[in-house]
Amino acid sequence: MLTQLQIRAAEARDKPYKLADRDGLYLTVLPSGAKSWRYNHRLAGKAQTKTYGQWPTLSLADARAAHAAYRAGTLATPQPGPDRAATPTFEAAAVAWLADYLPTIRKGKNQSSVPASLEQHVYPKIGRQRIDHITRVQLVDLVKAIYASGKQETAYKVAQRITQVFDHAVDTGRIDAHPAGRLTRVLGAKTVTHHPCVPPDQAGALLRAIAAYPDLITRAGLLLAAHTFVRTDELRSAPWVEFDRGKAALWTIPGARIKMAEDHEVPLSRQVLRLLKDLAVYTGEGALLLPGANTPRRPISENTLLFALYRLGYKGAHTVHGFRALASTVLNESGLWRPDVIERQLDHRERDNSRRPYNRADYLAERRQMMQWWSDWLDAAQAQAPRPAA
Structure with missing residues (x-):
């Protein structure tokens, strides 16, 4: 018994x-x-x-x-x-x-x-x-x-x-x-729930608050969420083995992990590579990029990053998912990047994989340039400096 x-x-x-x-x-x-x-x-x-x-x-x-x-x-x-x-x-x-x-x-x-x-x-x-x-x-x-x-x-x-x-x-x-x-x-109409997101002119203050967050792993997780704008579960459950920090500078999220037929590729900017290098000192010996504090064999909980934003005073103003909305807004309003390139990097793909075959190399060169521009934009916002050119 x-x-x-x-x-x-x-x-x-x-x-x-x-x-x-x-x-x-x-x-x-x-x-x-x-x-x-x-x-x-x-x-x-x-x-x-x-x-x-x-x-x-x-x-x-x-x-x-x-x-x-x-x-x-x-x-x-x-x-x-x-x-x-x-x-x-x-x-x-x-x-x-x-x-x-x-x-x-x-x-x-x-x-x-x-x-x-x-x-x-x-x-x-x-x-x-x-x-x-x-x-x-x-x-x-x-x-x-x-x-x-x-x-x-x-x-x-x-x-x-x-x-x-x-x-x-x-x-x-x-x-x-x-x-x-x-x-x-x-049923009656369903109230649509939007993920709160700070406007672009407030992104710098948010990033400065995150940079001062005391817990290193949580801070790194929030910054990686900002720079890569992947979905929260894709980030928090990521193992180190998915990251090629060498010449390829590419994070490949296996389709099997995200219930898709094809992998999702995230080009790594110079800023993200530096974040990963610093984070590797603390978690690089383990399997997970962001392990839990008390359960290192399991990733941080789904609320760790969100509650950190709450503690920084952003409850109701910004969520982890909000970085995706922020990136979409800034990248589209810049006029520098084709909508198809932005949508591909957001991984807004047809979930019915029978609808069309998918080319893994679609827009990859443009996406590399865009992701570096985005990281430069975030740095400029944090430093209150002029925005980068393409």
């Missing part, structure tokens, strides 16, 4: 793993660090996985109590006939969808947030119903109630996930049709 100490000490690994408790109850530890209580069993000859919730929200004692109650209810329920055995409950269909979907998710936090959203908002309403008995009206009422509670973004995500579960059930032959098509259309 598990103990509280074992649960707290269980660290994330590259792949999910299980810690067995008793009576079939076990704790799954995901690569994201999330820990989920689950139970595998068979009902009417079909494999089922029951998910109770996440630790520490659901304690060990509460998980055991929920497990005992579920087992008692399952054993007391008459075994279904052939037709019921062939058609799963919504929860069983969702578990099957998650098994196929979760390995494709790009962000590690979604490994826990996607199942959690179903556990919180959907399973209590329709989880134990046969999926072919669920009506459109039930689904509409469910997502509208979430929207009406003020959780607009959650309502949209839940609606999308419900549709995906039903689509998966159709695709795998569990049902022939479903009532969840275009479920998001019944």
Whole structure:
């Protein structure tokens, strides 16, 4: 049986793993660090996985109590006939969808947030119903109630996930049709959330504040975010092996790491090469560019850089993602660089890779010049000096 100490000490690994408790109850530890209580069993000859919730929200004692109650209810329920055995409950269909979907998710936090959203908002309403008995009206009422509670973004995500579960059930032959098509259309307008970004004339003050930030690794991370304007996850999870600091001066982000068919190449300016040289003194012996302070085998958390900006007084004024918006604004307004070159460096590619083949060398020479110009622009802004020419 598990103990509280074992649960707290269980660290994330590259792949999910299980810690067995008793009576079939076990704790799954995901690569994201999330820990989920689950139970595998068979009902009417079909494999089922029951998910109770996440630790520490659901304690060990509460998980055991929920497990005992579920087992008692399952054993007391008459075994279904052939037709019921062939058609799963919504929860069983969702578990099957998650098994196929979760390995494709790009962000590690979604490994826990996607199942959690179903556990919180959907399973209590329709989880134990046969999926072919669920009506459109039930689904509409469910997502509208979430929207009406003020959780607009959650309502949209839940609606999308419900549709995906039903689509998966159709695709795998569990049902022939479903009532969840275009479920998001019944919701009101979604408030668009923009990533705050300082205007170009305030970029210098921001950079000077970052340059004075006391933690070296966090400071380097923010400056690299400014100079390379890559996505936050691409930066914080970057290993040293992706950087060619020699003649090529190129950071190659593998497509497999960002769920793309092709790699993303980031030319390294002279300023970025100096940043990497200084950073290598502190983290170059390890695998990761920006390791966590307490967990050096894992990257800094997704909030480390953002909270540093908060501490500098930029909460609501600028985010890490805001460097992408800042770069896009300045580069486009300069009139020096073709829009296609800027968009390519921002990695605004069609996510459906079947749409067109991609040439890795597209605009690379121009992008090298542009990225050096951008770093020079940042330096001039920080020093309050005249802006660089092309």
